[in-house]
Amino acid sequence: MALFGAFFLALLAGAYAELPGCKMRITSKALELVKQEGLRFLEQELETITIPDLRGSEGHFYYNISEMKVTELQMTSSELNFHPEQELILQITNASLGMRFRRQLLYWFFYDGGYINASAEGISIHTALQLSRDPTGQIKVSNFSCQASVSRMHVNFGGTFKKVYDFLSMFITSGMRFLLNQQICPVLHHAGMVLLNSLLSTVPVRSSVDELVGIDYSLLKDPVASSSNLDMEFRGAFFPLAERNWSLPNRAVEPQLQEEERMVYVAISEFFFDSAMESYFRAGALQLSLVGDKVPHDLDMLLRATYFGSIILLSPAVIDSPMKLELRVTVPPRCTIKPSGTTISITASITIALVPPNQPEVQLSSMTMDARLSAKIALKGKALRTHLDLRKFRIYSNQSAFESLALIPLQDPLKTMLQIGVMPLLNKHTLRGVQIPLPEGINFVREVVTNHAVSGGKGKEGRAAPPSAAHQCSCPPGLLPSQLPPPILILHQPPPVLCTGHALSSEQSSLIPPLAPTDTSGLS
Secondary structure: OHHHHHHHHHHHHHHOOOOOOEEEEEEHHHHHHHHHHHHHHHHHHHOOOOOOOEEEEEOOEEEEEEEEEEEEEEOOEEEEEEEOOOEEEEEEEEEEEEEEEEEEEEEOOEEEEEEEEEEEEEEEEEEEEEEEEOOOOOEEEEEEEEEEEEEEEEEOOOOOOHHHHHHHHHHHHHHHHHHHHHHHHHHHHHHHHHHHHHHHOOOOOEEEOOOOEEEEOOEOOOOEEOOOEEEEEEOOEEEEHHHOOOOOOOOOOOOOOOOOOOOEEEEEEHHHHHHHHHHHHHOOOOEEEEEHHHOOHHHHHHHHHHOHHHHOOOOHHHHOOOEEEEEEEOOOOEEEEEOOEEEEEEEEEEEEEEOOOOOOOEEEEEEEEEEEEEEEEEEEEOEEEEEEEEEEEEEEOOOOHHHHHHOHHHHHHHHHHHHHHHHHHHHHHHOOOEEOOOOOOOEEOOOOEEEEEEOOOEOOOOOEOOOEEEEEEOOOOOOOHHHOOOOOOEEOOOOOOOOOOOEEEEEEOEEOOOOOOOOOOOOO
């Protein structure tokens, strides 16, 4: 009975598990670039090794070795791989260290001193790094293990007593090799647990997009590693800054990551965009009011001609009052991603009124607008950017079909007004971009957007969703920016299906150029 209860609770927990709005996959093809940067960083850290002074005696031979410093590091063979249990494993073999130290040697009555060069050869280093999620949803290094060994040391003695020193140097080299073995792993442990965690702390968790809206990139669970990739699941949800505890239920299709041919994949579901638009809706940002000179002159004349019958019945003091055109989104917009593209559906009210000075405004008409915008998604640097175009536009009256017919002459002028006056304002904000969860110093470069089939997740009413479509951005692995080909657009057309939710994925080449500030003001 207890076993059945535990099984039932496990099923219940799985049924209500929070779905990610954003996923990221780092494949083994990206590790070569990561290894290059990691080895460069490793060299810098190992060159800071401080080795304690070495003093001792053997019979009539006394020695004092001090001021030991690493002068160079050579790594001829190294491998960086994913591992299902340890996440990342770095194996370095047959490395060598160049050193310089001060010697003070006394043998019977003969004293020798000065600086001399030495080398440590056959160095092997094995490190295992484990990533996890902390209580705040931040990614961190939770465990770091290290094993290091130096197989041999060589000291370049010279001068009159070279033969004697070569015979007695085994006492010095064995001691130096022991001290060096003791110093390598502490330096690497500090680099992994302190310095790398400091870098990972720059990955945004809950941050402001602009003065109205923030975004939550909390990890939902620990990163999962396989032999060929590392997957991370982020909440990927926007929220109004005035309602930090508000969250939109995620009923979109879960983003799917199945490919491993590229370097980095980023998958984003419809929920990501829906939460952004609903957050701005709740913040009161999705409205626009044009009064007087702000209304285009030709549109002002057309509106006065259209509602001439209503205006002529007003008092003379009101007839020549400034015209007001108010556009207000009435329900949160929704995003739909299909093989044919990404669209945003908007329903808004349009109110036309006269605004006499120091008097209440006089409403002439109120109508409903349905619009559909096409969205082009791109990842540039750290920012997810969107360019919007107005594709479909329709206005109608809720009062009567006759009034809807009377609105037909306003259809094209209002659409033109939106294209010329409103869409540039929207794109000014959306093209600023929203930062995706990357640490400082790491940027994405050119992408290719494709559409592909996705299945699974929940529909709009919480039911299982049928197969759907997604976008995929990619660029060839292992190329520097100057070698990358121009972006191309690839479309994979699955059989037509009825969709209740979709996902968007982006696949990128991960490079680490010099850090540059990125404007991530967000979508408003």
